Amino acid sequence: MVKFLLWCILFILCWPVALLALILYPLTWLILLPFRIVGIAVDGVLDLIGSIIRLPARLLQKI
Numbered sequence: 001m002v003k004f005l006l007w008c009i010l011f012i013l014c015w016p017v018a019l020l021a022l023i024l025y026p027l028t029w030l031i032l033l034p035f036r037i038v039g040i041a042v043d044g045v046l047d048l049i050g051s052i053i054r055l056p057a058r059l060l061q062k063i
Helices: 001-012 015-061
Strands: none
Touching: 001 015
């Protein structure tokens, strides 16, 4: 909702820039989507490695 209100203010102040932002926002979202997917995958791999490293300590803690 805040983004929409900011866009409305920008539209009132400078409508060409607001229309350009309206057109470019989906394109930038599509361009950045693969980087988000890679970030999620890297985060998952790092969590898995951290869990594997901490596994012996968790097993010894339960003894």
